[in-house]
Amino acid sequence: MDVEEVIGEVLAKIRPSEEERAFVEGLMKELEETAMETIESLGLDVKPYFVGSLAKDTYLAGDHDVDLFLAFPLDVPLERLREEGLKLGEAIGERLDTYEIAYAEHPYVRARYRGVKVDLVPCYDVRDWRDVKTAVDRSILHTKWVNENLNGRNDDVRLFKRFLKGIKAYGSEIYVRGFSGYLAEILVIKYGSFLDVVEKADFILRQKVVDPENWLKKEPELAMKTVKRETGEGKPLVVIDPVDPRRNVSANLGWEKYGRFYFKSMAFLKGPSLEFFFPQEKPVRSYLSELKKRRTVLVTLVFDVPDMVDDLLFPQLEKSARGFEKALSREGFNVLGWNVGKSEKAFIMLELDRSERERVKLKPGPEFFTKRGRDFYEKNTKVWLIGKRLYSEKRVKESVVEVILELLENNQVALGKGIREAVKGADILLNYVPKELEKEAYLFLSREKWNLKD
């Protein structure tokens, strides 16, 4: 198949049908009316806005969650916006099928209506970036900017988003570090089409700064500050937000995910196929044979997930895994890799070189001709010199499970703050994982989880 054919087939699958469009439009109209009526009945001065991919007509077939923003005038104090916004959301929610209260920077209402998820989010009715007060306020501006600039390239955005999902580089959540939908839209708008973006994977990275609204000219000081801050932090890309010169749209994009986009783009252009957009499930083999083949050891810590959102949990799991990596390598184990995640429980997997280490550990002491040297000599039963330094040995625990327990007990592992106690109470499994983690263990040990050439 050539590129055009592939694109044609993909579009047939991801472009919403007329029926779906009609359903979505009807749904939005109903929701708008319900919102307007509720606002009026509560006597509020609030405007409802649709934002997100539905409002921009860049949603993928079957994926039509609604984002309805409830915009308050700028002069409403934040405290009142939180209060009345939530009350209004709940009042609208009452008229839908079900709803619950969710928490981000502010509480908002997450409802369901006719099988669709509907987020009702209070915000300020901002005109431009100078008005922005809360994290969600820009969404209205984003929607407006995309609609003004997309010029009918909606299907290119759909293709690009599906491509990013297929290659596992979609999603700007902190534990994904991939491309957001808005970033995908900006790149299509800036570079022309899905194919243009894919062909420019190398160019975009080298160019480093993407500035579709020319902020570097219009607001050079602010925009330069953004560029400097973000490159200083080693971000792969700085995409100055078309609606706000202070913000890097790709602030959460990691090198790993840009790398996936980079190599998968090359591979796609070389050998186009549907596989990039709709990858087949990888065959999962036995993690135990993988261990045998590699002659390594798998240690898995499994523990109850503390009550926190993934955005908070994952960085803490990662931090803890790095903590184990460091502590265990200080203890003489070689950590070949680690993997964290959450299924029923949270887990940290560590691949090690061995499960038992030698029983003795060299204990370097001070220079011999000092007070500390003479003390070291007195305190140890065997001491010897290498150069002017004294050495001795100590007996240490041999099994990695014992070593981990000891490290945890003595607080010698840097753990994520919010999960410290949970990790300390973890089950420590050696070369064995519960049924539901078998696939994860295989993908990790075989490195297929991250393999760029899968």
Add this chain to the structure above:
Amino acid sequence: MDVEEVIGEVLAKIRPSEEERAFVEGLMKELEETAMETIESLGLDVKPYFVGSLAKDTYLAGDHDVDLFLAFPLDVPLERLREEGLKLGEAIGERLDTYEIAYAEHPYVRARYRGVKVDLVPCYDVRDWRDVKTAVDRSILHTKWVNENLNGRNDDVRLFKRFLKGIKAYGSEIYVRGFSGYLAEILVIKYGSFLDVVEKADFILRQKVVDPENWLKKEPELAMKTVKRETGEGKPLVVIDPVDPRRNVSANLGWEKYGRFYFKSMAFLKGPSLEFFFPQEKPVRSYLSELKKRRTVLVTLVFDVPDMVDDLLFPQLEKSARGFEKALSREGFNVLGWNVGKSEKAFIMLELDRSERERVKLKPGPEFFTKRGRDFYEKNTKVWLIGKRLYSEKRVKESVVEVILELLENNQVALGKGIREAVKGADILLNYVPKELEKEAYLFLSREKWNLKD
């Protein structure tokens, strides 16, 4: 026992008896006459000098090797001295029991007479350090200086030498790095007595520079140069040679051996006993139980000794052991210690954490967005990103013996030059040593070989 009692008992053992003295004096007289006669019969202008501990009357009972130096006038060219010196030595040797030619800086004759080893060494008849031309020329000056300054403290030198032998810190050979006899004599002369020296083990080290002949005053420039050079090289002590301001008498003394002297002196003063002078053989246990107890692995390389003196061989063995330590730790093995030596064959022992390592090794690659990054991606079947760097894995040999063979084959171990080929052909023994190395293996693994508290 108190110190005085111990010293009394030791002296009774090490002070030569009247019979031994008479024998030694008779022997020296005979040898002198034989030398004089031979010199005359060859028509040479050579003076015979006795040097060493016999000439200084600081030899230990039963240990009376003779050093007879044959001193040529300063105007004899070096080439002629070598030639005629050897000829003269041989002519004297002919009149003794047996002899052979030995090689140091110059060839000399090593003879035996009445059961005693007699070295016949050609040298120049120097008056002071300005005349010194060959390495052995100072010996005559050393003997003269000691005899002029010892003032009857000969037994103190004997005690100190026996003490140094007992604590295994005697001998200035490059593979011992301990105290020479001359250094022992200087310290006794400078600090007063055996006990004074032992009590000042800490003081001497702190003082750093010992200068009995006041060279820092008489030849400040030369003496300062010596001090700077030797401290610059990190030597524990600078003892400016009383007969030559350019030389550090303790140039070959290592920190390890000074450390033995340091701690053994402390221990002796705290609990004096004969044991320090005449240590009992340590009980030797099984090296295999030691391995089991430590959960470590012993790798021994055994190879035919190339034809070279220990002074050359040992530094090369040590260099090679350090080479293995480095190379193996790069390969993922932890080297807990090493030991080298020579019995029938030369050997290098390495104590490792394990005999088999994991089969996979992380292979860090370049940054992904470079030509080299794209090549790395192409060349490897599995690649992934950590940050902006590509990684892959390679299969590696697992057994330490295979790893060592591979390292040697690829010249990836820094080996001593003169033994490189021998090491490459070594037998590599795992957790097993030949009968004659069993004791050595035990002393090494248990660290009793170097234990300061033995």
